[in-house]
Amino acid sequence: MSKSINILDEDYLQWVQDLCNRYRQSQIKAAVKVNKEMIRFYYELGRDMSEKKAEVRWGSKFFASLSRDLMTQNPGATCFSPTNLLYMRNFYRLYSNFLEITQQPAEQIEGEVIITQQLAEQIRNLIFSVPWGHHMYLIDKCSDNPTEALFYARETVKHGWSRSVLMNMYGTDLFERQGKGDTNFIKTLPSQESDLAQEITRDPYCFGFTQLCEPYNERVLKDALITNIEKFLLELGTGFAYMGREYRLEVGQTEQFMDMLFYNVRLRCYVVVEVKTTKFEPSHIGQLGSYMVAADHLLRNPGDNKTIGLLICKSKDRIEAQYALESSSQPISISEYELEKFYPEKLEGTIPSIEEIERKLNAKNEDGIEKI
Incomplete structure (x- = not known):
């Protein structure tokens, strides 16, 4: 029976350390790539729902029906709740004026910014680099101001903000102050x-x-x-x-x-x-x-x-x-x-998860009155 030995050669030990570092870096890159692809999928699903006018076409129960059908076809998937599907649709609506310009031949002015195909592609890469939890928060807070949402998305990527830091900076009106x-x-x-x-x-x-x-x-x-x-x-x-x-x-x-x-x-x-x-x-x-x-x-x-x-x-x-x-x-x-605006001592958990929202919705009776 062969026995393992400890190799003490410095070149070998350094090589092992380098391999470990490269492996961890590849894990980080893979996670970032997966996140970008999922955010892209969410945006495209939101675009499909908007372009198909799904709620008008298939009725008020559309989100519940699509959620059930997608989860049936994709067992174990947790991203297809009715609430999350609604966020996906609103995600598309929030940023579509910035991103869909690539489908049009002419330049378009959004505020004072001329959005070209190149700029739209840069914005697309930016938006798809932001974690979904951050997007959910921005969708809630900036639904009528895509320029503000884009500002916070850009700052998130630039500084590597956690969601807690994003909430802090939004709470201090950074968009208005910077x-x-x-x-x-x-x-x-x-x-x-x-x-x-x-x-x-x-x-x-x-x-x-x-x-x-x-x-x-x-x-x-x-x-x-x-x-x-x-x-x-x-x-x-x-x-x-x-x-x-x-x-x-x-x-x-x-x-x-x-x-x-x-x-x-x-x-x-x-x-x-x-x-x-x-x-x-x-x-x-x-x-x-x-x-x-x-x-x-x-x-x-x-x-x-x-x-x-x-x-x-x-x-x-x-x-x-x-x-x-x-x-x-x-x-x-x-x-x-x-001094008036105080930073919360604890921010984690202040945004309800999708599952918590779903439980609250399911806790209502047929008359729409929440159970205690």
């Missing part, structure tokens, strides 16, 4: 950089995760932000790396301390963040600008872009802020923050 900071980026940055820099701004910033209530001072707020640094980074947006708080710079014979210093890997630049618990004042621009100039001289490396400043205040007069920005040669954004 890119809305008052800035002078067009004047102070090259065009390509200014567009990307504008994209990372938000107005207002949502600091509800700090769970602070009045009264509080600036130090208490900054302590809370750093204590919740993971959520703070999520609120700041893509590509931020935390470098330090009260970051010390020696400027001549004096010391300067920046509130918070970050580096943004997408913009390839340092970002100085100043948080004020008071109304915006033009003097804040001068203070922040001096920190940014110092960072450019003392921290900026070859290949880094110009340092950007984010000034986050309790409130602001927009006209006053715009005038102050015009007076500065440094790229600065001015935004407000709010």
